[in-house]
Amino acid sequence: QPVLTQPPSVSAAPRQRVTIACSGSSSNIGNNAINWYQQLPGKAPKLLIYYNDLLPSGVSDRFSGSKSGTSASLAISGLQSEDEADYYCATWDASLNCWVFGGGTKLTVL
């Protein structure tokens, strides 16, 4: 079982807003920055959000991240069909002494 918990799937209609949650503990999210990745079908993951809420150059500002306590969330506004992908959260776990990923959330744009 992944250390970080994500919902297996979420869905929303085009132009709507959707959030994806990532839940952890004090050994990971609670005391470390979280990053988010987008993985399009058959492609390598792509960094979407880093250090909780920062956007890498070239990433649309429709994506945003936040963190509170031992949970984090990724929000996508103005949903588009090309946003259909798997989304992963990741952070350092100080108890395990390794980087850990969430189980991934499949986003379907209805």
Add this chain to the structure above:
Amino acid sequence: QVQLQESGPGLVKPSGTLSLTCAVSGASISSGNWWSWVRQPPGKGLEWIGEISQSGNTIYNPSLKSRVTISEDKSKNQFSLKMTSVTAADTAVYYCASSITGVGTFDHWGQGTLVTVSS
């Protein structure tokens, strides 16, 4: 821009050794960054394997540590993964990734290479 490219055998026999190399262009592995390996079994999520720093320090996933070695070749600007005693459970797409933006950001990824463990 930074590019990473994995290479190595796509088929490894059970109990054998998996060996992959990641060639880096657009950045130097001698710079102050970390260089990582991540894998993804078919239809499943991402698993961090380990990483190496520009000074050669390594950190491994505790669940794989006894079987994994990550090394570097600065003269070729590449780093490598060796995993021993492989089983079918090690069948996965293996990605190399860099963390240049910041520690643990995995900001650039190779395209990935599928390694199948089968006799």
